Amino acid sequence: MQLLSLPSALALALVLGLAPSWALAGDGHDHGEAPAAAAGPAIPRFAATSDLFELVGVLDGQKLALYLDHAGDNSPVKEAQLEIDIAGTRVPVTRVADGEFQAALAAPLAEGVSPVTATVVAGNDTDLLAGEIDVHAAAQAHAEPTGRRNALVAGALAAVLAALALAWGLRRGRAARAQRLGGAA
Structure with a gap:
């Protein structure tokens, strides 16, 4: 039985080790719609609607962006005027542009659900809108490698292990052959 040379064995181990990554499907191949990936904690927001108006608020820390x-x-x-009350506290609002407002909370909102009420005055129209904002502590999410990256890492690890095993086997085979030949290599 003839053994492979060390470079040939290492090349073979590398090819076999990376084979699992080649088996992955490429672009254009899918098995239906993939589930939505969670990108981390969402920025808290609320929506309040009526027959006349729709108000959306986006809370980023203590900054509140409002869209009417x-x-x-x-x-x-x-040319609307907007007044906001969150969890019983009136929040001063500044108009930025038509339909856009901003506000700064005096203190961070408590974790949980807080009621939001808004009074809108626009021309002859006046309306009271109500909604809720749900605030949760930001979870520390650690991104995990994707399946393709996992396969590449596993393939590379398998290649290294196979190369080490082959090198060990070649060394052992040479030592055994040398012993059979009486110590002469």
């Missing part, structure tokens, strides 16, 4: 649109056509409400 007409319910009928989603166009920004021009």
Whole structure:
């Protein structure tokens, strides 16, 4: 039985070790719609609607971005006045542009669900909107490698282990052959 040379054995081990990554499906091959991946904790937000208006608020730390649109056509409400109350505390609001407002909370919101009420005055229209904002502590999420990356890492590890096993086997085979030949190599 003839053994492979060390370079040939290492090349073979590398090819066999990386084979699992080659077996992965490429672009255009799928098994239906993939489940949505969680990107981490979502930024808290609320929505409050009525027959006249739609208000969306996005909370980033203590900064609150507010977007006010007409319910009928989603166009920004021009020249509106907006008052916000969150969890019983009035929050001062500043108009940024038509339908866009910003506010700064005096203190971070408590974890959990807080009621939100908004009073909108736009021309002759006045409305009271109600909603809730759900705030949770930011979970520390550690991104895990994707399946393709896992396969590449596993393939590389298998290649290294196979190369080490082959090198060990070759060394052992040479030592055994040398012993059979009486110590001469």
